[in-house]
Amino acid sequence: MIDYRIDRHSGVATYVQIVQQTKQALRLGLLAPGDKLPTAREVVEATAVNPNTVLKAYRELEREGLVEARRGLGTFVRRSLGAAPADSPLRAELEDWAARARAAGLEREDVAALFTAVLETHYPVRTPDPAPPKTSQGDPS
DSSP states (O other): OOOOOOOTTSSSOHHHHHHHHHHHHHHTTSSOTTOBOOOHHHHHHHHOOOHHHHHHHHHHHHHTTSEEEETTTEEEEOOOOOSOOTTOHHHHHHHHHHHHHHHTTOOHHHHHHHHHHHHHHHSOOOOOOOOOOOOOOSOOO
């Protein structure tokens, strides 16, 4: 089961935080196909968010094909994401690196900026190809 943590000061919409945390759990293997997500009522009780917000997040996850709602039963994971299990040796290395960064006096934002810079070096963001120029379909005169 996943426990959602909502940061009301992040500037990120609450439903987006639920979607992001669910996707992270799927990438880490903490949620697997067939697992049941908490009910909207359970999320509301744990986080004090509006039930419609939870339902909006679950609909987004369903639209992306990650979960499916089964009437009267709940919302279930359909597929997982990525291949980085929570017990990966890479995670242990990253844990060690983060501990060293903290010991060196780096703040959370410093670590995030450094990691993002390295990530962008190895995983550049692809920009979509520009759209072809529009042609005039009117009178050529």
